[in-house]
Amino acid sequence: MISITVNGIKRDVEVPGEMPLLWVVRDELNLTGSKFGCGVGECGCCTMHIDGVATRTCVLPVSAAAGKQIETIESLSSDNSHRVQKAWLAEQVPQCGYCQSGQIMVASALLKKNPNPSDSDIDQAMTNICRCGTYDRIRTAIHRAAQEA
Amino acid sequence: MELDALDRGGFLRLAGTLGAGLVFAVYLPGCGRSSTSSSSAPFAPNAWVRIAPDNTVTVVVNKSEMGQGVATGLPTIVADELDADPNLLKFEFAPADQQYIDPVYGAMITGGSTSVKDMWMPLRTAGATARAMLIAAAAQQWSLDPSACTAKNGVVYHSASNRTASYGSLTAIASGLKVPTNVPLKRPDQFTIIGQQHQRLDIPQKLNGTAEYGIDVRVPGMLYAAIARSPVFGGKVKSFDPKAAKAVAGVVDVVQVSNGVAVVAKNTWSAFQGKNALQIDWDDGPNANLTTEALFAEAEELARTHRGELVALSRGNTETAKGTVVEATYRGPFLAHTTMEPQNATADVREDRCEVWAPNQVQQRSQQEAVNVTGLPLEKCVVHTTLLGGGFGRRLESDYVREAVEVSKAVKAPVKVMWTREDDIQNEFYRPMSVNVVRGVLANGTLTSLSHQVVSQSWLKRWHPQWLKNGVDMLSMAEAVDAPYYVPNFKATFIDHEHGIPVGSWRAPDANWNGFVTESFIDELAHAAGKDPLTFRLALFEKTPRAAGVLRLAAEKAGWGKRQGAGIAQGLAVVFWGGSYAALVADVSMVNNMPKVHRVVAAVDCGTVINPRIVEQQAQSAVIYGLSAALTNKITLERGRVQQHNFYDYLSLRLADSPPIDVYVVPSKESPTGVGELCTPPIAPAVANAVFTLTGKRVRQLPFSDALRA
Numbered sequence: 001m002i003s004i005t006v007n008g009i010k011r012d013v014e015v016p017g018e019m020p021l022l023w024v025v026r027d028e029l030n031l032t033g034s035k036f037g038c039g040v041g042e043c044g045c046c047t048m049h050i051d052g053v054a055t056r057t058c059v060l061p062v063s064a065a066a067g068k069q070i071e072t073i074e075s076l077s078s079d080n081s082h083r084v085q086k087a088w089l090a091e092q093v094p095q096c097g098y099c100q101s102g103q104i105m106v107a108s109a110l111l112k113k114n115p116n117p118s119d120s121d122i123d124q125a126m127t128n129i130c131r132c133g134t135y136d137r138i139r140t141a142i143h144r145a146a147q148e149a
Numbered sequence: 150m151e152l153d154a155l156d157r158g159g160f161l162r163l164a165g166t167l168g169a170g171l172v173f174a175v176y177l178p179g180c181g182r183s184s185t186s187s188s189s190a191p192f193a194p195n196a197w198v199r200i201a202p203d204n205t206v207t208v209v210v211n212k213s214e215m216g217q218g219v220a221t222g223l224p225t226i227v228a229d230e231l232d233a234d235p236n237l238l239k240f241e242f243a244p245a246d247q248q249y250i251d252p253v254y255g256a257m258i259t260g261g262s263t264s265v266k267d268m269w270m271p272l273r274t275a276g277a278t279a280r281a282m283l284i285a286a287a288a289q290q291w292s293l294d295p296s297a298c299t300a301k302n303g304v305v306y307h308s309a310s311n312r313t314a315s316y317g318s319l320t321a322i323a324s325g326l327k328v329p330t331n332v333p334l335k336r337p338d339q340f341t342i343i344g345q346q347h348q349r350l351d352i353p354q355k356l357n358g359t360a361e362y363g364i365d366v367r368v369p370g371m372l373y374a375a376i377a378r379s380p381v382f383g384g385k386v387k388s389f390d391p392k393a394a395k396a397v398a399g400v401v402d403v404v405q406v407s408n409g410v411a412v413v414a415k416n417t418w419s420a421f422q423g424k425n426a427l428q429i430d431w432d433d434g435p436n437a438n439l440t441t442e443a444l445f446a447e448a449e450e451l452a453r454t455h456r457g458e459l460v461a462l463s464r465g466n467t468e469t470a471k472g473t474v475v476e477a478t479y480r481g482p483f484l485a486h487t488t489m490e491p492q493n494a495t496a497d498v499r500e501d502r503c504e505v506w507a508p509n510q511v512q513q514r515s516q517q518e519a520v521n522v523t524g525l526p527l528e529k530c531v532v533h534t535t536l537l538g539g540g541f542g543r544r545l546e547s548d549y550v551r552e553a554v555e556v557s558k559a560v561k562a563p564v565k566v567m568w569t570r571e572d573d574i575q576n577e578f579y580r581p582m583s584v585n586v587v588r589g590v591l592a593n594g595t596l597t598s599l600s601h602q603v604v605s606q607s608w609l610k611r612w613h614p615q616w617l618k619n620g621v622d623m624l625s626m627a628e629a630v631d632a633p634y635y636v637p638n639f640k641a642t643f644i645d646h647e648h649g650i651p652v653g654s655w656r657a658p659d660a661n662w663n664g665f666v667t668e669s670f671i672d673e674l675a676h677a678a679g680k681d682p683l684t685f686r687l688a689l690f691e692k693t694p695r696a697a698g699v700l701r702l703a704a705e706k707a708g709w710g711k712r713q714g715a716g717i718a719q720g721l722a723v724v725f726w727g728g729s730y731a732a733l734v735a736d737v738s739m740v741n742n743m744p745k746v747h748r749v750v751a752a753v754d755c756g757t758v759i760n761p762r763i764v765e766q767q768a769q770s771a772v773i774y775g776l777s778a779a780l781t782n783k784i785t786l787e788r789g790r791v792q793q794h795n796f797y798d799y800l801s802l803r804l805a806d807s808p809p810i811d812v813y814v815v816p817s818k819e820s821p822t823g824v825g826e827l828c829t830p831p832i833a834p835a836v837a838n839a840v841f842t843l844t845g846k847r848v849r850q851l852p853f854s855d856a857l858r859a
């Protein structure tokens with residue numbers, strides 16, 4: 001039995017400690033906003049905040065997340081009122097949308113740390129893959145969200 | 150008739166079997182409205198549109214949403230003719246059903262950048278018909294002649310008496326009216342929603358984790374499966390030992406299926422672990438020693454000997470044309486699609502019915518897979534299409550659906566089959582490898598003869614053989630046979646190189662490769678003729694003024710011919726695809742022997758624009774997709790085994806390396822044509838042509854990393 005705190009709620013899960021957090025959250029807790037894209041830490045679709053740090057959870061054993069604050073895309077807001085969601089809507093960022101939970105989680109962690117990121121800050125932080133190529137709008141939306149703060 | 154007892158698929162099927170008749174559906178109880186008695190009845194004059202008493206307009210979308218914006222584009226077409234309130238617009242995906250076929254394909258298929266082009270007239274008619282009936286309903290309510298009433302933004306007006314009625318208030322009366330035929334459509338200058346920057350309908354759910362993709366489907370009692378497939382194409386299971394897999398925590402069963410061995414578990418991770426633990430003895434079959442190198446040698450031999458060569462198009466005489474001969478051979482690699490969402494499907498096979506949830510581009514094929522595996526009648530096999538985490542042609546196949554149905558049938562429980570990224574890259578229907586031999590004749594600097602030989606494996610002959618023309622797969626010849634240049638002596642030929650590696654449709658098939666050859670070779674010819682590549686092309690566009698139009702626009706916006714920054718050169722390319730034209734200009738410099746793209750200017754002519762922002766998104770998306778592949782991507786085989794695994798050895802462009810892409814659209818009143826794939830073919834040649842200017846090196850092989858670092 002492992003105890004984890006997801007979006008502020010403590011949950012006990014009956015899984016092996018090496019199961020990646022992504023699959024625990026998706027399959028056991030039925031929070032499916034976080035996606036699976038590669039399973040090897042390359043694409044960032046599975047990004048969650050662990051104690052506020054954007055983390056690729058497909059390679060993070062659930063045991064390593066025990067006792068920490070885990071936040072998923074579902075924690076931002078369900079009515080798209082978070083400033084990053086608002087900026088994403090205004091710039092019409094998503095296409096297929098599959099990568100966007102991860103992109104939004106990286107962007108919101110970036111803005112918390114760095115309220116006014118430069119283009120090169122964005123280049124360095126936003127390393128998630130988007131196969132639809134929404135990168136131009138992701139950049140613009142981050143600048144827009146920064147202005148909203 | 151109570152319809153709330155039926156599932157949505159049943160509702161829609163019923164609507165269809167009633168044909169032109171009206172559906173009196175009693176659902177949405179409690180949607181308050183006062184004036185008529187049966188106030189909860191939605192108005193559904195045809196299979197495409199449903200208007201509810203709460204004024205919402207639901208458009209049934211018979212195409213798959215994979216990012217291209219179709220779930221916004223198609224409802225927009227209906228909404229405009231309907232004069233609906235765009236803020237009350239909703240979409241819903243159609244079930245697998247004959248009434249939802251694409252009228253040109255004759256089947257439910259999302260591909261070839263055809264959705265808007267093919268659905269344009271049927272959906273306009275559906276919207277206009279519904280509008281006429283709502284106006285007639287209001288007129289009846291007010292005892293007026295319909296011609297005295299107008300409609301706007303979801304409301305019917307009688308201005309003389311200052312009366313209004315919202316569409317939602319008219320559903321009951323409208324449902325009692327006869328469906329009119331030959332309702333007039335709007336003139337283009339009457340469009341109010343088409344051509345406007347309305348927000349995409351699918352975006353809100355994609356910002357907060359609520360959007361449902363195939364991977365997110367959850368059915369009560371569902372199990373999760375991973376499948377070990379043969380490492381060599383065409384290989385078979387000789388024998389397997391399930392013991393180690395069954396010992397993995399969470400694994401509940403191991404079953405053999407036609408594609409390999411499935412490990413069934415209580416969650417995805419356990420299924421993946423169980424699959425890794427499987428002991429399988431494979432019979433590798435006839436492809437056990439295949440290498441891509443040997444396949445290229447084979448293709449070149451075919452090109453030389455012309456064995457099995459078929460003529461796709463010929464005019465004049467390419468053999469006798471006199472002048473300076475330029476000849477070149479180009480080699481294109483196999484490519485994977487790497488949709489962001491790996492392949493998956495969920496199936497629930499019961500004694501008397503089968504239900505499938507799948508991110509797929511081919512609803513009826515998916516349904517047929519279910520029929521074939523279960524033996525159930527067609528109408529007992531229901532297919533639900535979820536959102537797709539990318540498609541790019543990969544999901545025109547239904548292999549993942551068959552797998553899910555087979556496993557569910559074997560374990561007698563609902564099952565989701567989930568692929569790893571490695572499964573996805575190694576069990577593909579690849580963009581075909583290709584060898585192209587091109588030959589041009591220049592007389593006094595003018596191109597008088599052009600021939601283009603394509604050696605490649607036809608995927609269409611497997612996928613839809615009825616579409617071959619005199620044995621020639623015209624998709625294999627796209628941009629070889631129909632590039633927009635007019636040359637008096639012209640010949641395009643095809644040799645089907647049968648090699649046993651599965652090939653399929655890859656964004657703009659197979660213009661994505663032939664277009665690279667054509668556009669690079671035209672550039673070669675321009676340089677051989679001592680002409681500017683822009684003027685050389687324009688001289689060949691006499692019969693295709695729209696090609697000239699996009700090229701001029703792109704050149705003007707990019708400042709073609711003017712000095713760019715230090716170390717930067719421009720390259721250009723043109724394409725005709727999906728009935729549309731595009732031209733790209735790429736600003737490129739060389740960094741570590743590789744091209745770095747600083748900016749791309751795209752000019753697009755796709756006829757009437759439904760939503761300019763989506764056109765822009767798609768042009769940008771297609772450029773990034775094509776550039777990603779061209780820079781470093783290739784699928785290679787050693788001992789019959791795919792050598793690439795995941796995003797660490799099959800790279801994808803990331804934000805820091807993605808150039809800004811400025812998109813310009815040619816204003817047009819022509820019928821709309823495709824834009825989803827259009828800008829993928831021209832990006833690689835635009836970059837390669839700039840590389841030639843910068844380095845003097847002609848890139849005749851992709852990816853660039855192979856051509857330039859060799």
Ligand code: FES
Nearest residue numbers: 037038041044058
């Ligand atoms: S799924 Fe975790 S990084 Fe790709």
Ligand code: FES
Nearest residue numbers: 096097130131132
């Ligand atoms: S929006 Fe499709 S992968 Fe990013």
